[in-house]
Amino acid sequence: MSGVPSLELGHCVAAQGTVHLPGSKSISNRVLLLSALAAGATRIDGLLQSDDTHVMLTALAALGIKITTHAPDSVSVQGVSRFPVERAELFMGNAGTAIRPLTAALAMMGGHYSLSGVPRMHERPIGDLVDGLRGMGARINYLGQEGYPPLHIEPSGALSDRVAVQGSVSSQFLTAVLMAAPLAVARSSKALVIDVVGELISKPYIDITLNLMARFGVTVQRHGWQQFVVPVGAAYRSPEHIYVEGDASSASYFLALGAIGGGPVKIVGVGAQSIQGDVAFADTVQAMGALVKRDAASIEVTGIQVARGEKLKAFDTDFNLIPDAAMTAAALALFADGPCTLRNIGSWRVKETDRIDAMQTELRKLGAQVESGPDWLRVFPIAQGGWRDASIHTYDDHRMAMCFSLAAFGQSRVTILDPGCVSKTFPTYFDVYGGLIS
Numbered sequence: 362m363s364g365v366p367s368l369e370l371g372h373c374v375a376a377q378g379t380v381h382l383p384g385s386k387s388i389s390n391r392v393l394l395l396s397a398l399a400a401g402a403t404r405i406d407g408l409l410q411s412d413d414t415h416v417m418l419t420a421l422a423a424l425g426i427k428i429t430t431h432a433p434d435s436v437s438v439q440g441v442s443r444f445p446v447e448r449a450e451l452f453m454g455n456a457g458t459a460i461r462p463l464t465a466a467l468a469m470m471g472g473h474y475s476l477s478g479v480p481r482m483h484e485r486p487i488g489d490l491v492d493g494l495r496g497m498g499a500r501i502n503y504l505g506q507e508g509y510p511p512l513h514i515e516p517s518g519a520l521s522d523r524v525a526v527q528g529s530v531s532s533q534f535l536t537a538v539l540m541a542a543p544l545a546v547a548r549s550s551k552a553l554v555i556d557v558v559g560e561l562i563s564k565p566y567i568d569i570t571l572n573l574m575a576r577f578g579v580t581v582q583r584h585g586w587q588q589f590v591v592p593v594g595a596a597y598r599s600p601e602h603i604y605v606e607g608d609a610s611s612a613s614y615f616l617a618l619g620a621i622g623g624g625p626v627k628i629v630g631v632g633a634q635s636i637q638g639d640v641a642f643a644d645t646v647q648a649m650g651a652l653v654k655r656d657a658a659s660i661e662v663t664g665i666q667v668a669r670g671e672k673l674k675a676f677d678t679d680f681n682l683i684p685d686a687a688m689t690a691a692a693l694a695l696f697a698d699g700p701c702t703l704r705n706i707g708s709w710r711v712k713e714t715d716r717i718d719a720m721q722t723e724l725r726k727l728g729a730q731v732e733s734g735p736d737w738l739r740v741f742p743i744a745q746g747g748w749r750d751a752s753i754h755t756y757d758d759h760r761m762a763m764c765f766s767l768a769a770f771g772q773s774r775v776t777i778l779d780p781g782c783v784s785k786t787f788p789t790y791f792d793v794y795g796g797l798i799s
Contacts, residue, residue: 367752368780368791370769374668376622378797380615382607382630384409384434385637386786387569389605390417390458394466394540395577396438397426401599404437408605412785413456420451420463440599442547447472453510455479455713455757455785460510461490461533465541467514468499469548475504477511481757484509486711489527490534497524497545522551528561528586531708535561535589536570542591543579555589562708565638565682572636576600607631609639611787612660613686614763616643618797619662620651620673621696621770626797627661634658642686649673649693667696667770672742675699684708685760691720692764694740695729695771707736713785714756723761726751727768727775748772759785766794 389409394417396403408414410433421438422428425445429437444467453460453476460476464487467474477483488508491501500515526535535557542553561567564586571581578598582590607630619626631640634657643660647653650673651664665671675697680687687703694701709716717738721731728749730741750773755761762783768775783790 365781367776367778369774369776370766372774373622373769373798375666375799376618376626376797377624377799379627379629380793380797382611382628383411383787383789384605385608386411386413386610387458387566387637388573389414390456391462391536391540391570391573392603392605393417393421393438394462395573395597396599397421397440398466398544399440399577399597399599400442401601402437402439403599404431404435404602406435406602406604408434408436409608409786410434411788412454413458416452416454416456417459417463420453420459423449423451440597444470444472448474450475450477453478453482455482457485457531457533461487462537462540464490464501464512464514465494465537466544468494468501468517469520469541469544471516472514473516474514475511476514477504481713482510486530487512489530490537493524493526493534493538497521520545520549522549523554523556525556525558527559528557529559530562531711532561532563532566535567539567539570539574539581539589539591543595543597546591546593546595550593552593553591555591557587557589561586562681563638563684565641568638569636576603606635606637606658608786609635609637609642610685611763611790613639613642613689614766614790614794615797616646616660616662617689617693617767618794620646620649620664620693621667621767622664622798623666624663625661627659629659632656632658632660639683639686641683642689645676645678645686645690646693649676649697670745672696672698675701677702677704679705681705688716688720688760688764689767691724691738691740692767695724695727695743695768697742700739700741703738705736706738713758714761716758716760719756719758719761723751723753723765726753727771727773743771746772750774752776752778755779755782757782759783759787763787763790766791769798
């Protein structure tokens with residue numbers, strides 16, 4: 362679908378079938394970097410094939426990491442204690458899960474590195490991470506606007522054993538420091554204390570980071586959500602083999618399809634044993650009236666049929682813990698029995714696009730009344746006869762394209778502009794979607 366300017370979605374009345382999810386983006390990029398930093402070789406199966414993982418793989422290869430490909434979703438990574446290449450210019454696209462942890466790791470390495478990305482990446486803040494790393498003693502300079510990529514990293518002197526990280530803008534800043542922490546501990550021979558400044562958002566993503574670090578031999582001491590301690594002697598060791606579970610954020614679209622298309626829709630790859638917080642979106646669709654069945658590695662949803670005029674239950678929910686999946690809830694609000702309010706979603710404004718503004722603009726095209734504030738969004742369902750045909754601008758944001766595919770269950774023609782932007786995390790999304798709907 363790459364290069365296709367638009368995709369008109371036919372009117373949908375039902376959804377049914379089974380989906381096998383691609384690997385989690387959040388887990389894939391974390392595991393790739395951890396494997397590169399761990400003693401020994403790690404085989405990774407179930408790796409997501411997408412733009413974001415390609416960015417990380419390309420960057421690691423440019424830094425001298427040996428990567429062997431066994432299959433499209435299977436690689437082996439030979440870990441090192443220090444990147445063999447000490448001077449490099451790295452292009453990070455628009456992959457926040459790649460540029461942020463890699464910035465922190467490179468700041469501990471002692472080389473000369475430049476990191477840049479697409480124009481939108483240069484609008485996504487990284488200043489809180491840089492401030493924290495500078496406070497440790499890292500030497501990082503901005504090559505453009507203060508507080509944003511592109512960046513240049515230089516060798517640093519001695520590193521301190523304490524760092525403060527802002528937690529209220531993006532949990533990826535804390536993830537980056539946590540993942541790089543064993544490198545700092547190795548240099549200083551002291552435990553590293555990480556203090557979180559402000560209220561930490563998206564806590565389930567930090568749980569993913571801590572879980573994966575433990576699989577690679579580093580157990581972090583957590584004191585509530587305000588302080589983390591990486592002990593003396595912490596060092597990554599390969600688990601030899603690791604499997605990447607399905608992407609729970611991507612699962613949200615199919616959970617939603619089951620909720621509005623009758624179902625059943627079964628999602629294989631995430632379930633009750635998932636380490637990803639976004640599996641909690643199943644609770645959202647259940648609260649809206651869908652029947653949800655959870656197994657260890659799958660979830661099945663049976664719901665209403667909006668084509669018959671049935672409605673989901675409205676919600677007023679704090680989505681701070683699952684901001685990515687919350688976008689799907691905003692699209693489901695079109696089919697609710699009253700206005701739906703999404704709260705505590707300020708992190709949307711620093712994602713691939715300003716998602717609060719983007720969501721409001723595109724929902725209004727369909728005929729919805731939408732209100733918003735700095736960190737909230739309220740969507741009023743579209744009344745019978747109130748739907749309008751619309752071409753949905755996706756802002757080069759994969760989640761805009763995928764969540765607006767749900768609008769095809771409404772009473773208008775929906776055209777998705779630049780559908781190929783889903784390649785960031787789910788290149789075959791519209792093919793999979795097409796196999797479920799009728």
